[in-house]
Amino acid sequence: MSRFETIIGLEVHVQLNTQTKIFCACPTSFGSEPNTYVCPTCLGLPGALPVLNREALKKAIQFGTAIQAPINQGSIFARKNYFYPDLPKAYQISQFEIPIVGKGSLNITIGDQEKTIGITRAHMEEDAGKNIHEDSYSQVDLNRACTPLLEIVSEPDMRSSDEAIAYLKKLHSIVRFIGISDANMQEGSFRCDANVSIRPYGESKLYTRVEIKNLNSFKFIQKAIEYEVARQIQAWEEGKYSQEIVQETRLFDTQKGITRSMRGKEEAADYRYFPDPDLLPVYIDTELLQEGQKIAELPDEKKNRYMQSFGIKESDALVLISDLELASYFEAMLEFGASPKGSVTWLATELLGRLKGDMNLHNCGIDPKTLSILVQRIDGGKISGKSAKEILDTLIEQKGGDVDGLIQSLGLAQINDDGAILQAIDSVLNTHTDKVAEYKNGKDKMFGFFVGQIMKNTKGINPARVNELLKERLGQ
Known part of the structure; x- marks a missing residue:
């Protein structure tokens, strides 16, 4: 595998911890009864109009501040068109040409080496709902639809699964420390898509990338990347690269530890982006910008x-x-x-x-x-x-x-009285006069013997003070 270089870029979806959704007043929640926190806007009903959540905008600015990226005071929301059962409108409100957060970076540490990973952009968008697949049927829960997301897109700067995990953990830590997300991976509040490709060492060309979708565990993200790299290398070495490695979206099967094809990967043009006619261009005034630039300690x-x-x-x-x-x-x-x-x-x-x-x-x-x-x-x-x-x-x-209560009830209070400690020391030294003579003749190891005997004979005695007073006694 040393003949090939791995190229990894990550798209991380962070669910912002606002009280209400990004374009309506429905509560954001997890674990509630399906389809209970929905409204005409969430459901994509005709005539329902979106209204942007100011708090979600502020949290996006806070993230941009944390990675020292420029904040675009003027940005645009667009419609990203595609059909999926959990997307009621058949389009997603997202950002394309002008995202809220521009280019930034994160430093990661691998062993004793530090590396900078570029962040291309971070844009706001709404989440889709959730498909629930049973044996013979599927259901759709739209509670999550319209939940505010911040999608953080990295440059393809990572060269191993270890670097990818270090980047993700750093990102996970930042969004939690600045308080914009609980980043609970089990609940899907922090999940990522991994774009993986390979190339022979020494080449600068980027070959076909494969997207592994909806990964929400550091352990499985690492396994998915490693499997996909091995699959692509095997295809290259067997002369089947152009046939087997195509631009597509794959899923990671956690039971079998393999990736499998989900669908062909669309290009930007396939989504037919255009400015959302129901939303005005976003302008961040000075007051909101200053609010967003106040962040907690990183x-x-x-x-x-x-x-x-x-x-x-x-x-x-x-x-x-x-x-x-x-x-x-x-x-x-x-x-x-x-x-x-x-x-x-x-x-x-x-x-x-x-x-x-x-x-x-x-x-x-x-x-x-x-x-x-x-x-x-x-x-x-x-x-x-x-x-x-x-x-x-x-x-x-x-x-x-109660700590103090347990100290008393368990009889664990330490003896600190110098008189009691000296008495315990003298008892041991008087019992082992021959050992004392050996110590004074240069056999320093006898000191540890004395300490052991004192500690054994007197439960709860302060060992530090025993050492101090024993040295004084033996020096007399």
Whole structure:
């Protein structure tokens, strides 16, 4: 496969989290009874007129600001004509010649290499409905019809499935951090079409691209791209490339792990785009533009702040910004008084490491305040790290609880009294005078033996303080 270069471009559809649809006042919802949130505009009934949702426009501007792309203050909505059962009007209101967001870019990191992926455009459009296929019939649910979408089109700059996934994860993170979409892939709020082609290394020509439609899982996106690349290479090597690789739309069969033909791929001319006569050209005034340019802290900005302000390692900062809920949880812990270092360890390593199956930060029963108190008790020497793990296990098992109450009820309060610690030290040293002599004759490994005996004999004793006082005792 090293003879060939992979060319990947992605079209990502992001459902904007407005309260109402893009051209009518119907609520946006997921999981409601089919065809309950519809109106004459959603249903494409004759005489129904669309009215543009200002909030959807603002969210599109926010995305353009995030990727440092120009915002077209004047843009046009067009009709994209095609027939499909879940498209009531037989056309989709979209943007073609003048999109809301112009050219921008995203930086991704693969290993220790950084790469810039160009973004051609981001335009607004309405979503279609949903086809539900049963054994012998199909049904159409139009609740999703007219839901606002932002379609983000990349340049064909990605050269592997790893680069594609890194780009998608970065994009997914951005739209969630700036708050324009929940980007729930299971619900279809963040899905993509992958355009894949190959060419021999050294050539600049672009060969036939195949579109893989409606992918909504990072895992399946990667598998679909890898399968399609292998299929195209095999066809080339068998001399069947021109016969088998045609411009078409394919679907990924998640059960079989293969792509299969869906339909021929249309060109722009096939859609017969023309300006929608029911919608005036869009003009973004200065007030709306300024509103849209106010965005929340981006993931990379947050990462740099964590590193510079809190002294967190880059690898830990990357874990924290990998998910909006995780970053918000971490910052809440700091507000409740936990140390940055302790928060990283007990959130990103200890707590996340215990969340199995369907358990997550929302339903595990441990809120940021509770975990913050646990970190503070560790840092303050009230409990040891070992005892803290026992408390954390108990908190997860019982879906929450009082940290200080568990410290008392489980008898895990750490001994910090110097007098008690010295007494425990003297007891061990007096019992092992021969080992003390060996230590003083240069056998430094005996120090660990003493610590082990002290910890064994005295439950809950502060190990850090044991080390300090033991060194003093042995030095006398």
